Amino acid sequence: MQRSRSKTLVITLGNPFMGEDAIGYKIFEMLEGKVKVVHLPDIFRFNNVYEGEENVIFIDAIYSKKIPEGEIIHLKNDEIFYSLRGKCMDAHFLGIGEAIKILREMMDKFPEKIHFIGISCKKFEFGEIRKKVKKETKKAFEKIMEII
Secondary structure, eight states: OOGGGEEEEEEEEEEEBBGGHHHHHHHHHHBBBBOEEEEESSSGGGHHHHOOOSSSEEEEOOSSSSSSSTOOEEETHHHHHHSSSOOSSSSSGGHHHHHHHHHHHHOOOOOOOOEEEEOOOOOOOOOOHHHHTTTTTTHHHHHHHHHH
């Protein structure tokens, strides 16, 4: 059974000018007008846009030496906290898993179901998204629509 799209909020993350970090914004453009979607420059602004939706999908570029460039990962609920852990030297290097965990603790109301869709990227500097990563945006879009 498909969930009501109004009960789902999609949050895309990333800087549209920083190479493959712009992948979240590209997916935002694909989703706009089809689902409830908000693009944020950083995840800590989530508490300003969350309106009680029971299902939230976060989309972002991820960097991993283990995950091949362009590969898409999909994590649900607590998998996010266990799978997206990394060494955090300071707040500038806080991972998405740690950030979502902090939000869950500090927000009065937090979604019942959360999903994270990450696209493995290697280039996070000014410039364009490379073709290998860009072609995966369609797969990420399809995954989001499947979840909704």
